Amino acid sequence: MKYFSQSMTLLGKVTDVNVKEACFTLRCRSGDSFLVRTSSQTTFNVLRNLDELSRDRVPAPPDFNSGGGISELVRKYVHSDELVIIYGIYQAHQGKEQFQASTVTLPHYEKGRYIFEESHWWLTQISRLADEWLDDLFGDRRTYEMDDFAEFYQTNLNIFGLPMQDDNVQECATLSRLIYGLSSAYLLTGNERYLCAAKAGVRYQRYTFRTLSHDGQSCFWSFGKRKIRDRGAKIAVASENPDDRDTIPLYEQIYALAGLAQYYRITQDWEVLEDIQRTVRTFQRFYLDSPKNGFSGLEGYFSHIDYATLRPDTEALGDNRSRKNWNSIGDHIPAYLVNLILALDPLPRGGKGWEEIGEFLNTCRTILDTTSRLILQKFPDPNPEVPFVNERFHADWTPDQNWRWQQNRAVVGHNLKIAWNLTRVASYYRVLAEEDRDRGRDTQAQQHELYATDFLNLAKKLGDAMAIHGLDQVRGGCFDAVEREPQPNVPIEFTWGNTKDFWQQEQGILAYLILFGSTQEYRYLELAREMEIFWNACFLDHDNRGIFFRVNDNGHPIIEGAYGQKGGHSVSGYHVFELNYLAHIYTRSFVRPVLDQDEDGANFCLFFCPDAKTGRATLNVLPDFYAPGAIEIAGISVNGVPRASFSEDNFQIDLEEEELGSPIVVEFRPKLLKKV
Template identity: 40%
Template structure:
């Protein structure tokens, strides 16, 4: 090559020649790069949101020791028949080799606090929490746009994030947002059909001055003029996470009524699984008005129940009916989604009879990398509730097969949408539109590999988890404006064009970034590093059946964690079952604040 180009190298230092000022860096695919630091690059220590820049430029020589993981951004120059890489910026992951700052016990908790503070201020300023002022679209710094359609799912996702922030911090500021958002959803965006004994949720609310117009059907291009299953699913995400904290029986009643909607109108009783859309008049999945969504099933309609709300609903109640529903969805995934004969990626769209739909809309015969990882992550969660060889084997298979085909082995990070089949004579799966990397797909990779390592102990999964955590924390945190970027280029530089510039949109609220923080804190502390974790709840003692508060933070291997101590309203409390992870709440008038310390047992 006789031209220069900028790029990023992620890897482990294997050697450093102080005299030549050149480090040898080994990337995830085993390639060796000579990284020159002769041009006096800047260097820094990885920092969390809300932390100051920590300059390490004067310590480069001392820090380029074998075993240290780093990111180097620089310029490739031609040199003879090869290239030389001149580093311009270096990010060190910790102060010593083998240190990864994101494994500090408070890293993810602090990050979630910062994200919650950003969205609280962006939506409501310093004043009262008034959801009539909520905006779906937020600019890079959190500024509101003129568009004023309040989408149900983005409100719910914000609520989820705030409830999660309360669970990890006990800060009532965040619980107030979660509860007021839940009330707003119930009063403005919920429809109770007393004849059918169901609840369904509007797509959103359009406001023109003092005039409000409820939007019954979706206005999103993929689902226009229909009721998509995933919108109903994500309408429950925030309220159910809030229910885990408060035990408000009205939330559970709404959830059960929405589940009746699913079973009566979306469930395919003959072929199994759930249809992706129903028409708004007859509530039929087979109406011609649905067009290409007629009698279709997809990843969202089958697989999104578990992570969005169903696992959390089970965690809050221990109800075997929810466990049975979970098992049904995962059995369906295991039976129909793998497609090893045609592609290493799962199949995501289906006709009524489970034949593959490879011509649908934008997806065609294409794979969303994050959906594969999401399946692996959630299979391992379910395997802790009901162990099955087919769950753990498929999860491990996805975990092993995905890195070389879905991740960037030179720069770090995970790609977006790729072709499910290779072209003849090619050894890679082509990108569909671009090689950018989205924040939510990094989340799926991190959680998949954290839980795979935490439950199996296989070091190859820890390596992948650390690689994904490293890229996300190095490049997705917006230290200037707050919260996280939507997309970055392959090199890690922020991509700030179009809706991908926004911090709030149809696709982005506070859900994936907060879910990542919450569960990374759970997995890193409890499953992997043998540390404890404080969890906070604020229930009315009579809200939960039998005054029993279930406090397990996630579906984890039986016996892997226990309650170490409990406080109620700041006082030690002894009426709990440490192994069952339940607290028997006291008879009290009004709500109580419960702090539970959960510890690893191994």
């Protein structure tokens, strides 16, 4: 090769430093080593968050000479056995290679303490994101009503957060995603601005997009509302998304619940729960493959129904007819099931509908059990040489490898999403097994333990496989769509390009963090940290306090067309807020305990505000599905007053009638203190 040059990002661990020559060796996850040279034009920095504050507090070494040139900077910033991400120019000419660094970015300013594992990092990020979303949509308002969403909410926003020209659509599912984000921001920070906005958004969603059945027992959510110039507005019932046009796709109905479920965790609002129940009845009546519904009874949920016949087998559905896919099976779990079960299990006491809620909880548990088992049994490829799951199926569960753009292709983020969520479900099943044992149901306990083991084993298998076949082992991050069966001698065959999307990075970070928490296997923590470095170095839009949807292989943003939008059908306040919310919780629960000597150094808080009209006498506060004994309650305060006594291991806290409507802060203490 002659005269070859290419801009390139490298992420890896420093293995050797030559201060005199101002160079060092970087070893990437792939095993490749690069000799990195620096010059007077090389800049050194520490990861920045969306608050734009410099966190460069790297201590100067002994006898440091600030005017000593590049060698002194290398001595200060570059140390063996530390992760760094570098951008520079790779050159090759007649058998000789060189990598010249332009920027060297550290993920820490103190050895072994990654900046995104500090207590404030994800709290700051979610706050800046929530503030900017609300500022972009509503300007200087700090309180919100349903009418504000009616007038100002818009799905499609450009990169600056401004409305797109001639586009006045309000999509229900993306509004729900924003409500999820605002609710999550309140759970982490207790900022009443976010809860006020979430409440107004919930009311607007329920009053605008909900269509009740004749008996009021079930409901559908319309795709959206489109404002018509000088003529009011038009409700669009069927989806306008190209993959689902003129159908009612299940995944849009599922994500219509994402915001409602997270908001319900905070408020226990009975009317919100009623709409969630109605929607789940719709799933069970119209989408479930059950003999009761006139279908084959092979389990699972059909992905689409026809808006005219409300059936999944109508010819008008085309290639979405009688189909099942990842979204119709797996998306139930993260979108609403986990948060709903956390809010309802144990059953709340007080208020109305106790018996009905018990039946509904059993329905939710059944859906969780069915969808998790189907992922375990139907999704893995029978060929052990194929590391990716199948994502689309016919009604009889034979893989559909001819559907439009998907064909026989894998979405890396879906495989990571399965790893993340099956690990969560495994923890819940271990809790169920413990409850069974306490009640003398040994057979059921054994069954739950077996499923928990199977779920975790598949999660580990996928996490390990994606580390090889889905992650960029040189630059960091994970790729998008790849061929499930690549050409011979090609480890990864890209479908359209080696780009990386924001939501798939979220799945990887959360998958590897929770796998580390569940297994204490250090390789998962290393993978999580590398993905967190790439996320914070490449996906944060510092100019506009947002995130980039897509970056290229080197982590540089792609902002052409829809990829430059801050808001759209595929991007709203969901994935990035979910990342911030759970990365904070997982880091405090699983990572900080192995670093801190202080027993309370990893503690974290969640904020709740149960609605006064609910009449509830209890509140469930467990942050996520945890294995038994993983965390405990360290403190509770109501309306700013600490409780003198409480049960550390009881995550259903009692409420007095006068405490309803008051902010409740629950402090948690991790119990996983094993050092690694």
